[in-house]
Amino acid sequence: MNFRFLLVFTAIMVIYVGLNLYVLWNAVSFWETAFPSSGTGVLFWGVFVLLAFGYLLAMLLRRALPYALYKWIKLIGAYGMACFFYCVLLLPLADLAVWLLQIAGYPESSAVLVVGYIVMAILLVLLLQGTRNAWQPTVRRYDITIAKQAGHRKELRIAAASDLHLGTTVGKGHLSRLIQRMEALKPDMILLPGDVLDDSIEPFIRENMADVMRKLQAPLGVYACLGNHEYIGGHIEDYVKRMKAIGIEVLIDRVLEIDGSFYIAGRKDKSVNRFAGERRLVHEELLKDIDSAKPIILLDHQPTQFAEAAQAGVDLMLSGHTHRGQMMPNHLITRRIFELDWGYLRKGAMHVIVSSGFGFWGPPVRIGSRSEILDIRITFHP
Numbered sequence: 001m002n003f004r005f006l007l008v009f010t011a012i013m014v015i016y017v018g019l020n021l022y023v024l025w026n027a028v029s030f031w032e033t034a035f036p037s038s039g040t041g042v043l044f045w046g047v048f049v050l051l052a053f054g055y056l057l058a059m060l061l062r063r064a065l066p067y068a069l070y071k072w073i074k075l076i077g078a079y080g081m082a083c084f085f086y087c088v089l090l091l092p093l094a095d096l097a098v099w100l101l102q103i104a105g106y107p108e109s110s111a112v113l114v115v116g117y118i119v120m121a122i123l124l125v126l127l128l129q130g131t132r133n134a135w136q137p138t139v140r141r142y143d144i145t146i147a148k149q150a151g152h153r154k155e156l157r158i159a160a161a162s163d164l165h166l167g168t169t170v171g172k173g174h175l176s177r178l179i180q181r182m183e184a185l186k187p188d189m190i191l192l193p194g195d196v197l198d199d200s201i202e203p204f205i206r207e208n209m210a211d212v213m214r215k216l217q218a219p220l221g222v223y224a225c226l227g228n229h230e231y232i233g234g235h236i237e238d239y240v241k242r243m244k245a246i247g248i249e250v251l252i253d254r255v256l257e258i259d260g261s262f263y264i265a266g267r268k269d270k271s272v273n274r275f276a277g278e279r280r281l282v283h284e285e286l287l288k289d290i291d292s293a294k295p296i297i298l299l300d301h302q303p304t305q306f307a308e309a310a311q312a313g314v315d316l317m318l319s320g321h322t323h324r325g326q327m328m329p330n331h332l333i334t335r336r337i338f339e340l341d342w343g344y345l346r347k348g349a350m351h352v353i354v355s356s357g358f359g360f361w362g363p364p365v366r367i368g369s370r371s372e373i374l375d376i377r378i379t380f381h382p
């Protein structure tokens with residue numbers, strides 16, 4: 001396993017470095033054409049290295065760097081990841097445009113400058129709009145009907161937010177936006193379908209995010225399940241204990257009956273075997289001891305096994321994980337991988353809702369997706 005991981009990691013790094021050399025070649029060509037007298041000095045190389053490798057360097061040197069410096073290098077590197085991604089998409093077209101302009105009779109220097117400034121303008125627009133999409137969440141409403149009796153309840157209002165990714169980038173400020181939006185929704189219950197943390201629990205503890213997160217409150221409680229990033233970071237027991245201390249129940253292959261009216265269930269994440277060497281209960285095991293005549297709401301971070309959940313009697317399944325690709329055209333990939341990568345699907349009698357997430361991984365940039373909160377309004381109609 002270790003050898004295989006090393007082989008895959010090496011292959012990825014070779015490709016990544018190769019593509020960065022391609023980006024670098026284009027950057028040097030533009031810089032030396034635009035500023036022929038300055039050359040590629042220390043500033044140029046410093047900026048390039050930070051953008052190209054800042055995220056990786058920050059992760060590798062996390063223990064050696066002062067925390068504040070680590071955060072800034074990681075943030076710059078995160079934006080660098082977004083720049084790199086769109087440069088890889090744009091630069092082949094830019095090089096083709098330069099070649100065509102030269103054929104049409106334009107001097108090479110003029111062609112490089114015109115196309116270079118256009119590429120820079122496109123990157124700037126993408127980063128500005130993407131940053132806005134990431135930091136300004138929208139509320140998406142879903143009205144659904146469940147054909148079961150829920151005790152005395154005729155309706156239930158749920159506010160849900162998956163993929164908060166609390167860490168060095170998503171911190172108290174964005175978390176406060178979540179609190180404000182959810183307070184305005186006045187839900188009966190709040191659900192967090194996984195990836196509350198962005199790998200390490202250290203920023204959550206160091207920056208005392210629990211003080212803000214404890215303000216997440218609803219009459220019927222706040223419930224979460226684990227995502228792959230909680231397992232990547234480890235410290236599951238500590239995380240669950242800290243969440244419970246602020247009134248948030250993390251359901252790990254566990255079911256709770258709420259108000260004698262319906263059930264809320266939370267599964268271990270699909271990645272549990274890979275990162276923790278454990279198995280998760282199949283749906284029938286998880287739900288075997290409950291009254292299936294009552295509504296069942298399931299939290300399962302990764303949007304998989306819809307048919308199995310529907311067959312087991314689940315009425316509403318909530319997931320996240322995909323971020324809807326976060327930066328287009330990645331949504332074309334997530335759309336192919338998952339039966340539903342974002343939005344709503346009816347699977348038999350079961351409703352499935354997959355969120356694009358409230359936070360983000362890596363760059364604080366979303367293109368073709370938005371940070372979102374779900375406003376789910378359920379009517380129980382036997």
